[in-house]
Amino acid sequence: MTVQTTAGILFQNAYESRYTWDDNFPGYSADVQLLQGSDVYTGKIQINRDLDVEVTGVADHQIEEGIYIQLQEIVTHCKRTNFQQSHSQHEFTLGQTDETGSVTILVKGKSIDSQYKIRDRKIYQENRVMGRMALLIETLDYFDTGAGYIANRYDVVFCDSQTNEVSSVLKFTDTYEKFDDYYIMTKQVVEEYENGISDVSLNAADSITNFTYSHIQLL
Secondary structure, eight states: OOOOSHHHHHHHHHHHTBOOBOTTOOOEEEEEEEEETTEEEEEEEEEOTTOOEEEEOOSOHHHHHHHHHHHHHHHHHHBOOOHHHHHTTOEEEEEEEOTTSOEEEEEEOSSOEEEEEEETTEEEEEEEEETTEEEEEEEEEEEEOSSSEEEEEEEEEEEETTTOOEEEEEEEEEEEEEETTEEEEEEEEEEEEESOOSOGGGSOOSEEEEEEEEEEEEO
């Protein structure tokens, strides 16, 4: 099955404009440091050629698990996946265009019910509903690698899908550097705002977590 609708083509163009690692990606190893308040944790990480993730040497098991989850997110975003294999069974519907020129695309399938806003071949917003929880991902800035775009500043808003009451907001700022032919994340700052704050710009973050990756070596 091929996507032939206008909505499907717009979504496919944005999907395929993202930066991803190619099939020759060798994997890499690095030192990791996680800073949260006055607490500092260090360890070793490795993303293998098959994109399996390893985290070792972190003193706190819960922190080690947090680093593992963060690296899995990196793999999810950077893994190259054929569009037709991922989305051939999904239904795409064209929605409205807002004042910024962003076009709304509704994507439905057995395991997906999401709404996207697309502009200039980039995904600027994603809305997902998962039972009672709704998730809004809003991209504020992109980094153009010359071989595709990477979202490097974005907000994730968690709210009640029925009342729209915001439960928490995460603000991400990512830094990427090029190693040989590949862009790899070297730092991520995560600001967390809890308790349903409606305007995070007027409030200090409840917590700030810094992930720093150094001594990066391709395998």
